[in-house]
Each structure stands twice: as C-alpha cells, then as structure tokens.
Amino acid sequence: MTEWGTEQVVEGTALYVFAVCEAPDPAVFACLPGVAAGEPLRPLCFGALTAIVQAVRAVDFTEEVWQARMSDRGELERYARAHHDVVSAAAASCPTVPLPMATLYHDEERARQALLGETERFRGALERTAGHSEWGVKVYAAPLPASDPTPPVPGTPTARSRPAPGAGLAYLERKRGVQAQRERRHDDALRLAETVDGAYRNLAAAGRRLRLHGPELETDGHLQVLNATYLVAEDRAVELETLTRNLRDATGTRIDVSGPWVPYSFVGEV
Structure with a gap:
C-alpha cells in the first residue's frame, strides 16, 4: 500500500517506512540494505515512538511501477525479504509494529505528521503484541x-x-x-x-x-x-x-x- 495521498510524486525522493517501534537499537539494522541499496536505514522519531525509514527514489514506487514489480515473482520475493529483514531486526531489539510493504510518504515531515495521527493505534498494537x-x-x-x-x-x-x-x-x-x-x-x-x-x-x-x-x-x-x-x-x-x-x-x-x-x-x- 502506497501512502501517496491524492497525487503521486514521480521526481526526487520519498520516505519508505518499514515499522514503528518503541525504542529500537539502530545498530541492529544499520548494516541492512533495506529496499534501496546505498541509502541508509535510519530512525524517525514522532512523539514517544520511532519509525524505521529509508529514502527511496519516488519514481521507483509509482503505482504503475509497483504493480509491475509485484507481478514479477523474483522481484516480489526480493522486496518482501528486504522488508521482512528490517522488521525482524527491529523486533529483535524492542516491541515493533510492522507496516505493509511500500508504505511511503512524500517527505519526512508528512511522514511524521501522518504517523503522529496514528499514535494511539500504534500504541494499542504494541501493547497487544509485546512479548x-x-x-x-x-x-x-x-x-x-x-x-x-x-x-x-x-x-x-x-x-x-x-x-x-x-x-x-x-x-x-x-x-x-x-x-x-x-x-x-x-x-x-x-x-x-x-x-x-x-x-x-x-x-x-x-x-x-x-x-x-x-x-x-x-x-x-x-x-x-x-x-x-x-x-x-x-x-x-x-x-x-x-x-x-x-x-x-x-x-x-x-x-x-x-x-x-x-x-x-x-x-x-x-
């Protein structure tokens, strides 16, 4: 699911969000490639929670490109594995809520505001699944x-x-x-x-x-x-x-x- 809003971005970068955590240890995912080799994974704080994010080329995640990628079994498996590796690494260090593949936002500020608006739902999921x-x-x-x-x-x-x-x-x-x-x-x-x-x-x-x-x-x-x-x-x-x-x-x-x-x-x- 791509969280573009009403207008897709086809130039520049977008922010891919893997998961939301309470207090992840950046060291556990620092060496993972994520879905965009060469771009570092990093934490994005919003309130008392933290998201694991990565900058990606927006043109690589338009609806048309993503649908074509999902019809390619090899590509689908590669992205699913990369996404899962990041989520699993974060979950190994603290309670974690995985987000669907290809959850993206236009930029960091929009991501932070959108995630803040879902804080209560994230907290409920963290409490339900912790341990x-x-x-x-x-x-x-x-x-x-x-x-x-x-x-x-x-x-x-x-x-x-x-x-x-x-x-x-x-x-x-x-x-x-x-x-x-x-x-x-x-x-x-x-x-x-x-x-x-x-x-x-x-x-x-x-x-x-x-x-x-x-x-x-x-x-x-x-x-x-x-x-x-x-x-x-x-x-x-x-x-x-x-x-x-x-x-x-x-x-x-x-x-x-x-x-x-x-x-x-x-x-x-x-």
Whole structure:
C-alpha cells in the first residue's frame, strides 16, 4: 500500500517506512540494505515512538511501477525479504509494529505528521503484541477415498449380454456407500480442525483462521483442513511445542507448525 495521498510524486525522493517501534537499537539494522541499496536505514522519531525509514527514489514506487514489480515473482520475493529483514531486526531489539510493504510518504515531515495521527493505534498494537510471537499452524487430513467403480469379476456378463438380476441396484448401493464414507470422513476432518484450533486458542492470546490452500497445492494427496495463525507469549513457546506433539499423537494427523514470526497478523489495520 502506497501512502501517496491524492497525487503521486514521480521526481526526487520519498520516505519508505518499514515499522514503528518503541525504542529500537539502530545498530541492529544499520548494516541492512533495506529496499534501496546505498541509502541508509535510519530512525524517525514522532512523539514517544520511532519509525524505521529509508529514502527511496519516488519514481521507483509509482503505482504503475509497483504493480509491475509485484507481478514479477523474483522481484516480489526480493522486496518482501528486504522488508521482512528490517522488521525482524527491529523486533529483535524492542516491541515493533510492522507496516505493509511500500508504505511511503512524500517527505519526512508528512511522514511524521501522518504517523503522529496514528499514535494511539500504534500504541494499542504494541501493547497487544509485546512479548508475543506469531506461529502458523496447518493441519492436513488423509486423502478422501475416490469414487471407485467396481471392476468386472469373473462371470460378469459382457456388455452384449443381459445384466444379471439386481446388478444395477447393487452398483447404486456401492456408490451410495462410497459417498457416505466420503461424507463421514469430511465431517471427521471438520471436527479435527475445530479440535486442533480450540486447543491452540486455549494456549494463545489470539488466533486467526486463514483461507485454506486448495488441493492443487498439495503434492502428497493430503487435504488441508486448518490454516491458522496464533499469537503466543514468548515464554509459552515450549508449551506450544508440547501441545503440538500431543495433538499429533492424539489425532494421528499431520500438523505443520512454523514460527516464531513477527506478529504481522495481529497488529490490526495500521
């Protein structure tokens, strides 16, 4: 999101804002390149808070240029990694609110005034996430059985012969049985997702359910039934690991956990 206001700047420099912190240590990000190699990262104070900023060429961040860059997977990954590296470095030294990629202002004074106007929201996010990390949890159910037409057996009439009495009814019954089994396993998968989500929410300060990945993204045939992220106190990380092991043992299902991360998902709209 580019915070240009109503008119884009296409000449000179703009100010890219990575994050807002309470009291960052400049040494932790002094050697990082940010998104504009050659331009130093620096703190920008506004009231009692501090933003981590970098001067960039405004022409490199017009809406048209940014949209083209986002359609290039390599460029998107490069900018996302550069942005994340700065946010993570700041978060390692103090409570931090990450801002979206490509948050820009015309100049330092406009940035300071805009950030000052959001001070209360930043403070709320800092209080909510201080001492916490974000953990991702994905749960996968075993593949549901495919509808399996019954193969011919010895003695089965050929296509030219008359079907055996009751053959059509038996086929329909088998089809209904397969469908019922699929429905039961689907219901079991939904209950599994609720059970796992509830267990993590009991440990976490907050949780969010995310959109499930489609089956086309899975290579082993397993179906994702839960894609969630949780805000967990840093001193409860060991409990989270224990909970994960216990859930895997109790459910016999695949549970993938990633983290800890800077709590991007729990800072709200800032």
